[in-house]
Amino acid sequence: MRTIWQDMRYGLRQLRKSPGFTAIAIVSLALGIGANTAIFSLINGVLFKSLPVRDPHELRVINWACFEYSLSHFSGATNRSKSGQFSSGSFPYPTYCDFRDQAAGFSEVFAFSELGSMTVVAQGMAFTADGLMVSGNFFDGYGAQTLIGRPILPRDDRHDAEPVAVITYRAWERRFGLNPNVLGQTVILNKSGFTVVGILPRQYAGPLAGDQADFYVPMAAQPQLKSGYPLASRNHWWLEIMGRLSPEASDAQARASLEVLFDQTLAVSNSKLKEPSMLLEDGSRGPLMQRKWAAQPLLILQGVVGLVLLIACANMAGMLLSRGTARQHEMTVRAAIGAGRWRLIRQSLVESLVLSLIAAACGLIMSSWIKAGIMNFITNSVGDIHFNMALDAKVLLFTLGAAVATTLLFGFLPALRVSRVNPATGLQTARLQGASRARLCKVLVVTQVALSLLLVAGTGLLVRTLVNLKNIDPGFDTENLLVFRLNAGDAGYNGTERIDYYESVSRSITAIPGVRDVAYSSTSLLAGRVSSSGFSLPGRPTNPDDDLQANELTVNETFFSTMGIPMLRGRTFAGTDTQTSTKVMIINDAFVHAFFSEENPIGHYVKTGENEYQIIGVCGNTKYDSVRSDIAPTMYHSYRQAPSGSVSFEVRTVLPELSLVPAVRKVISSLDESIPIQELTTQTDLFNRSIIMERISTTLCGSLAMLAVVLACIGLYGLLAYHVAQRTGEIGIRMALGARPQDVARPILRQALLLVAIGVAVAMPITLALSRAMRSVVYGIKPYDPLTIVCAVILMITVATLAAWIPARRAAKIDPMKALRYE
Amino acid sequence: MTDSKDALINIEDIHKVFVTEEVETHALSGVHLKIQKGEYVSIAGPSGCGKSTLLSIMGLLDSPTKGDYWLNGSPAAELSASQRARIRNREVGFIFQSFNLIGDLTVYENVELPLTYRRMPKAERKQRVQTALERVAMAHRMKHYPSQLSGGQQQRVAVARALAGTPAILLADEPTGNLDSANGKAVMDLLAELHQEGATICMVTHDERYAHYAQRTVYLFDGRIVDEEQAAKEQIA
Numbered sequence A: 001m002r003t004i005w006q007d008m009r010y011g012l013r014q015l016r017k018s019p020g021f022t023a024i025a026i027v028s029l030a031l032g033i034g035a036n037t038a039i040f041s042l043i044n045g046v047l048f049k050s051l052p053v054r055d056p057h058e059l060r061v062i063n064w065a066c067f068e069y070s071l072s073h074f075s076g077a078t079n080r081s082k083s084g085q086f087s088s089g090s091f092p093y094p095t096y097c098d099f100r101d102q103a104a105g106f107s108e109v110f111a112f113s114e115l116g117s118m119t120v121v122a123q124g125m126a127f128t129a130d131g132l133m134v135s136g137n138f139f140d141g142y143g144a145q146t147l148i149g150r151p152i153l154p155r156d157d158r159h160d161a162e163p164v165a166v167i168t169y170r171a172w173e174r175r176f177g178l179n180p181n182v183l184g185q186t187v188i189l190n191k192s193g194f195t196v197v198g199i200l201p202r203q204y205a206g207p208l209a210g211d212q213a214d215f216y217v218p219m220a221a222q223p224q225l226k227s228g229y230p231l232a233s234r235n236h237w238w239l240e241i242m243g244r245l246s247p248e249a250s251d252a253q254a255r256a257s258l259e260v261l262f263d264q265t266l267a268v269s270n271s272k273l274k275e276p277s278m279l280l281e282d283g284s285r286g287p288l289m290q291r292k293w294a295a296q297p298l299l300i301l302q303g304v305v306g307l308v309l310l311i312a313c314a315n316m317a318g319m320l321l322s323r324g325t326a327r328q329h330e331m332t333v334r335a336a337i338g339a340g341r342w343r344l345i346r347q348s349l350v351e352s353l354v355l356s357l358i359a360a361a362c363g364l365i366m367s368s369w370i371k372a373g374i375m376n377f378i379t380n381s382v383g384d385i386h387f388n389m390a391l392d393a394k395v396l397l398f399t400l401g402a403a404v405a406t407t408l409l410f411g412f413l414p415a416l417r418v419s420r421v422n423p424a425t426g427l428q429t430a431r432l433q434g435a436s437r438a439r440l441c442k443v444l445v446v447t448q449v450a451l452s453l454l455l456v457a458g459t460g461l462l463v464r465t466l467v468n469l470k471n472i473d474p475g476f477d478t479e480n481l482l483v484f485r486l487n488a489g490d491a492g493y494n495g496t497e498r499i500d501y502y503e504s505v506s507r508s509i510t511a512i513p514g515v516r517d518v519a520y521s522s523t524s525l526l527a528g529r530v531s532s533s534g535f536s537l538p539g540r541p542t543n544p545d546d547d548l549q550a551n552e553l554t555v556n557e558t559f560f561s562t563m564g565i566p567m568l569r570g571r572t573f574a575g576t577d578t579q580t581s582t583k584v585m586i587i588n589d590a591f592v593h594a595f596f597s598e599e600n601p602i603g604h605y606v607k608t609g610e611n612e613y614q615i616i617g618v619c620g621n622t623k624y625d626s627v628r629s630d631i632a633p634t635m636y637h638s639y640r641q642a643p644s645g646s647v648s649f650e651v652r653t654v655l656p657e658l659s660l661v662p663a664v665r666k667v668i669s670s671l672d673e674s675i676p677i678q679e680l681t682t683q684t685d686l687f688n689r690s691i692i693m694e695r696i697s698t699t700l701c702g703s704l705a706m707l708a709v710v711l712a713c714i715g716l717y718g719l720l721a722y723h724v725a726q727r728t729g730e731i732g733i734r735m736a737l738g739a740r741p742q743d744v745a746r747p748i749l750r751q752a753l754l755l756v757a758i759g760v761a762v763a764m765p766i767t768l769a770l771s772r773a774m775r776s777v778v779y780g781i782k783p784y785d786p787l788t789i790v791c792a793v794i795l796m797i798t799v800a801t802l803a804a805w806i807p808a809r810r811a812a813k814i815d816p817m818k819a820l821r822y823e
Numbered sequence B: 001m002t003d004s005k006d007a008l009i010n011i012e013d014i015h016k017v018f019v020t021e022e023v024e025t026h027a028l029s030g031v032h033l034k035i036q037k038g039e040y041v042s043i044a045g046p047s048g049c050g051k052s053t054l055l056s057i058m059g060l061l062d063s064p065t066k067g068d069y070w071l072n073g074s075p076a077a078e079l080s081a082s083q084r085a086r087i088r089n090r091e092v093g094f095i096f097q098s099f100n101l102i103g104d105l106t107v108y109e110n111v112e113l114p115l116t117y118r119r120m121p122k123a124e125r126k127q128r129v130q131t132a133l134e135r136v137a138m139a140h141r142m143k144h145y146p147s148q149l150s151g152g153q154q155q156r157v158a159v160a161r162a163l164a165g166t167p168a169i170l171l172a173d174e175p176t177g178n179l180d181s182a183n184g185k186a187v188m189d190l191l192a193e194l195h196q197e198g199a200t201i202c203m204v205t206h207d208e209r210y211a212h213y214a215q216r217t218v219y220l221f222d223g224r225i226v227d228e229e230q231a232a233k234e235q236i237a
């Protein structure tokens, strides 16, 4: 132990003696370990982390399974196993009650159901938030406590009880400014009042992966908040059930008891399940299905960063080999004074371990930045997702494991080599071994170059795709456009009331200085939402078998002018196009091309649903749900003739759009403070979000490619530096015989280019195959995009030449005198 | 006294100081030496007296800290690295104590090496390598690698390598130092023959037995020339 400690101290001193080597080694290893740790902590958070509740190992998720099913009102996910068995965790409420009251082996059986997004009014402010509806015994069974106040209790879960809610710390912080007076206050959830009775602690996490629920209410709130799912019905499947196993009970026992109860339930319902059975799943991490789904892309990512760490290890091995040459003399001396082989190996390994541990510590710090970066990126683009990503023993163990594994990976071979010194002959034998290890290094470098080229070319295709997407003209002006949704329907407005309300919102916002135009529509463009419907063209020769389909959008009169969509023919909607006048429609150019070709469509009729609409105008084409999707035939309805409950507002501004938000908020709360502004954003943001997957993959792929290129260059550099160090004597002889500096430098550059060329040649077919496989991902470029591939190759060659430059220069600067002296 | 311009090697008041880790080593302190074309000079003296340093400066492997050096009439001071390499390649033939053959190259390739640094057609290179190897009686081992040869054979190949470029002067640093006496004598005999055929040779040795092969022996001590003697053989001739 003492000697290992000594070895470590000595190792540290060695590292301090060559700061350049140490810095490069630590940075490249730390990047590799950091990226891996970051991805692993994400995976850990999604897949492995126990819920932060009392005795999580006692929790079970209750599922049913069968071979065929017919259910009348089913909501939830089903999973099909390889044996053809279906399973699901969705149950009717009465079944839950049976389980809770009669099942053996459980200390508690509790249930919950997601409420999705609700409109919340609290402290005079309206906003939207997600909710979870839970059984009265939920908190007791789940094993969570409140920070202040009290949890929801069985007595709250009765239809005559006063409605109560429990809120998360997150909501308390964000919506109530951590004000403790929130207890006892009433919040309005979708128009019904609930008294806040408790606040959950900060580290609380709900049972569902990526949990976003901030407001917990009892099952008794079902009529107000989940009206489509009557508690009394045995035919509505919608509730997730978990149980807490008693310490003395077994799974089999509990399962048998549940199966008896489940059969009874089925007997009195109209649902049909073939060979029904119960499945008890480990509930310490909540229901599994969602976690698997969320972890999928992370597992792929882990594979890629794992590869990057391998490349880093290959590099380290190369660098240690080259350093080993420089230290061969020291090892010879150590061997000469009696150090055994194992002792030399240990010394080398301990030095590598010291390096890895420092790198791991740096990697751990880097991982928290990388993690925060990824989470930020995802949150900004997809929305709030809550996983418990905090550092835990597992992550620390993973990092430590990565450090030890990398030590063995990169340290062992060089250690073996270094230890194989012969104190008598010293350098002579070392040179003979050199050839084989140089070959090994070359293979490693070629592999690295090939892999990096693959990543670079892939990134290149993604970057070009992204550029193409960004340059797409969506058919309307996205600049200076503020977008948000209002839902007057939920606030109880109907028909003409809605029109009046939205018109008054329009007028008030138009009056705000800095606003140029205001419009509204059933959804905003590029928001990822699209609605379409079948139609027919009365009086036109069409094949009745044709299933004519077109997108549709309901808009107000100012929509086209506000958005900057040109009218190509006819007129736009007018205030006179009301529910009592002729039903009218505007179609886009694509519609005309598809169904009228050369003919003027104005005055023709389109029938959708029960109604016939007269075409009054043709407008320019625009992208609808996303910039990537093709422009489809689109029908525009007049809002006055089809007033939907909620609409998207589009506010064209002359000032920066977000600077008008306070004024807009004020106007809207002054008109009706019970209607919250939702999904407030800008049109450019919507545009960017519609290419979010491309941006995420380009950024991740780009960073990894950059890392891979840097590592490949370090590898190439290491190999050549090693080569030069090893051949110092030979280079000295050559110079004594009259080789000029460029005569010794040139072969080194040539060798670098040769290795890169081999790497490129190896990677080329794979790159071409990759670019074919990426056909569905790329946009606006041909499958084999020569420009991208040529650029990737040029980049590789340039960077490799730069990496080779240093050792080549070092060779050119060798002093033949000194070289011969050491020979 | 011959004019300095005529001498092949003309060294005037050369000093060489090595500075390592704040220790100054005065390897040469004011050396004067002239070598005429066709001369065979040996430099003798105890280990560490500066013999190798002097030879390196002559062969343009190193430059003096102070003093002047003319090689074949031109000053060596203002040469660039490339120019020095060019002169090493064409005017100087080195023979080292440890042979310094390149292990990865065959005998043929080793001898050819200095010629590859000139723009010389392959046929001529072949011709010269052939001649040089025949001259040292190693032509039959052309395809061998140095590790397959004995020390004496390796040194003969090294001599062939030095000869192939037809240099103005052969510089040999203890050429027999790593050889047994039989092989050592063979190499010394070879050098003597080359001298007979007209080669200019400057050889470092601390082996008294071989010093008399030269026409003239220069004794170096502590970086200074302390004595010079003409060999009796030469005076008889």
Ligand SMILES: Nc1ncnc2c1ncn2[C@@H]1O[C@H](COP(=O)(O)OP(=O)(O)O)[C@@H](O)[C@H]1O
Binding pocket: A818, A821, B018, B019, B020, B025, B026, B027, B046, B047, B048, B049, B050, B051, B052, B053, B054
């Ligand atoms: N590159 C060098 N750096 C430092 N000291 C050197 C160097 N080369 C030679 N010396 C020193 O200069 C002195 C003369 O060395 P050298 O010419 O090799 O002696 P010789 O060949 O006569 O044995 C010695 O003391 C040696 O240690």
Ligand SMILES: [Mg+2]
Binding pocket: B051, B052, B053
């Ligand atoms: Mg010497």
